[in-house]
Amino acid sequence: MHRNRILSTIFIITGLFLVFLMLFYLKEKEKPEEEIKQEEITEPEEKSIYEGAVVVVDPGHGGKDPGKVGTAGTLEKDINLLIAMELKPLLEEEGITVVMTREEDISLGNTEADNVKMEDLNERVRLIDGSGCHLAVSIHQNSFQDKSVAGPQVFYYEGSEGGETAANVMQQALNRELSVQSPRSIKANGDYWLLKKTKATLVIAECAFLSNPEEEKLLNEEAYRDRIALALKEGILKYLDVSFSSEENVIY
Ligand SMILES: [Zn+2]
Known part of the structure; x- marks a missing residue:
């Protein structure tokens, strides 16, 4: 029981x-x-492979220096800054540390000095080399007497292997992303102050021609600037992939 x-x-x-x-x-x-x-x-995200990489984004000109002026009056310094500010978060999303030379419409260095332009450029050199960056990208817009000339072109310091690699991948990304009809080739330069004076690997991306009325119009459209920023990001990621994949001591 x-x-x-x-x-x-x-x-x-x-x-x-x-x-x-x-x-x-x-x-x-x-x-x-x-x-x-x-x-x-809410699960923890995987660490980005670009974590630890440092990239300088340098919007050319600013403040007292407008840079090139378009036929409709567009100032290069404004376009450069807009593209740079669009590029910054795109890189940060990838875990890259971004150092900006300017985030406002200002001249760098001592603006009371006799040679304001030199002061500005030397301050950029100081910022770029002081950042310990893996790559610096200077953003500019071009100009030429012949108004029909158009399309992006990337410059690098003559003899710089890293610069040439970076310029190549950047040029390809710009040509592809902007569907350029007659693509230009990268160009070595030994005279530009920034290229000559910085120890860091630096490329100058001339994104479009402000002297070309069609490109000037496009540069004033946010959607087109977004495409430029996206192309620059693609180029930067590609350069980081290429330059570090073959090295034994991976920097990041
Ligand atoms: Zn410029």
Whole structure:
């Protein structure tokens, strides 16, 4: 009799446990999909492969120096800054540390000095070399007497292997992303102050011609500037991939 009671108690407890399990299962199954998705999103993200990479973004000119002026009056310094500010978050999304030479419409260095332009350029050199960057990208717009000349072109310091690699991948990305009809080739230069004076690997990206009315119009459109920023990002990522993949001591 006593044994039977113990057995039936065990039987009831097991039964209740099974019912509880079934209810729990049904409740989990009913959970809305969104809630489950939310749980997935909050899981820790994987570390970016670009974590630790440092890139300088240098919007050319600014403040007292407008740079090139378009036929409709567009100032190069404004376009350069807009593209640079669009590029910055695109790189940060990838885990890259971005150092900006300017984020406002200003001249760099001592603006009271006799040669403001030299002051500005030397301050850029100081910022770029002081950043310990893996790559510096100077953003500019071109100009030429012949108004029909158009398209992006990337410059690098003559003899710089890293500069040539960076210029190549950047040029390809710009040609592809902007669907350039007659693509230009990269160009070595030994005279530009920034290229000559910086120790860092630096490229100058002339994104378009302000002297070309069609390109000037495009540069005033946010969607086109977004495409330029995207191309510059692609070029930068490609350069980081190429330059570090073959090295034994991976910097980042
Ligand atoms: Zn310029």
